Amino acid sequence: xxxxxxxxxxxxxxxxxxxxxxxxxxxxxxxxxxxxxxxxxxxxxxxxxxxxxxxxxxxxxxxxxxxxxxxxxxxxxxxxxxxxxxxxxxxxxxxxxxxxxxxxxxxxxxxxxxxxxxxxxxxxxxxxxxxxxxxxxxxxxxxxxxxxxxxxxxxxxxxxxxxxxxxxxxxxxxxxxxxx
Amino acid sequence: xxxxxxxxxxxxxxxxxxxxxxxxxxxxxxxxxxxxxxxxxxxxxxxxxxxxxxxxxxxxxxxxxxxxxxxxxxxxxxxxxxxxxxxxxxxxxxxxxxxxxxxxxxxxxxxxxxxxxxxx
Numbered sequence: 266x267x268x269x270x271x272x273x274x275x276x277x278x279x280x281x282x283x284x285x286x287x288x289x290x291x292x293x294x295x296x297x298x299x300x301x302x303x304x305x306x307x308x309x310x311x312x313x314x315x316x317x318x319x320x321x322x323x324x325x326x327x328x329x330x331x332x333x334x335x336x337x338x339x340x341x342x343x344x345x346x347x348x349x350x351x352x353x354x355x356x357x358x359x360x361x362x363x364x365x366x367x368x369x370x371x372x373x374x375x376x377x378x379x380x381x382x383x384x385x386x387x388x389x390x391x392x393x394x395x396x397x398x399x400x401x402x403x404x405x406x407x408x409x410x411x412x413x414x415x416x417x418x419x420x421x422x423x424x425x426x427x428x429x430x431x432x433x434x435x436x437x438x439x440x441x442x443x444x445x
Numbered sequence: 446x447x448x449x450x451x452x453x454x455x456x457x458x459x460x461x462x463x464x465x466x467x468x469x470x471x472x473x474x475x476x477x478x479x480x481x482x483x484x485x486x487x488x489x490x491x492x493x494x495x496x497x498x499x500x501x502x503x504x505x506x507x508x509x510x511x512x513x514x515x516x517x518x519x520x521x522x523x524x525x526x527x528x529x530x531x532x533x534x535x536x537x538x539x540x541x542x543x544x545x546x547x548x549x550x551x552x553x554x555x556x557x558x559x560x561x562x563x564x565x
Contacts, residue, residue, distance in 0.1 A: 316544065394517060395520070415544065
């Protein structure tokens, strides 16, 4: 039964206020959003910060939903989503499986996003908005760019090799709690 | 022509497109799973309206939130309104919501339609 305490202890150490582990669907997205909204309301969080957290959450959750549709085996579809609340920022993290062949493309995209400043991100966003078509998964390819803009900070990510076909993609973004 | 009325839900906006009353409004939250599917009837309605538009058409956008997939469709909607004579967009945002205001400003930079910004 140790695992119960271990998980709880880790959550407390990392200041996690919300976690969901499992398969991600639109219904789950809505449920997680609803819980997060109630949490932030009960903390009396400022409107703008709540909106930014909400924005980043939606993009993150819907990214996972869309991505998991491409994976075939139930265990591959399981993902994790967490919100942490530090003194000076909210930390929105997620983790999901990714096919090894897709790592290069994703890394390049995230590196590009991290290389851009505020204006660069705005221009990149507008360029994608005008020029890209909705993918057959219904995504606009804008999610990570939008997260970076709302966060105002570099996106953090990591790929952990699981086996010859898959790795685990961990993603972290932060929203400052005190607006400048 | 028929009025298009879509009731809002937790993840989809309310839409009213009423030529006879001159009411054109999108409001609420837009985070549908299938943005293209959701907005298709809206785009179709605007296509039909274009050929019999009122002298003035004011599209009121009162969105609390929209996901990035919706933003693509919103641009598609605005692009269609560009071709309607006498069209104008009123973009609402909460007075402390700079992000929503900025989003509207960015759209206004991408299409040739007069935009008015209203803080609530």
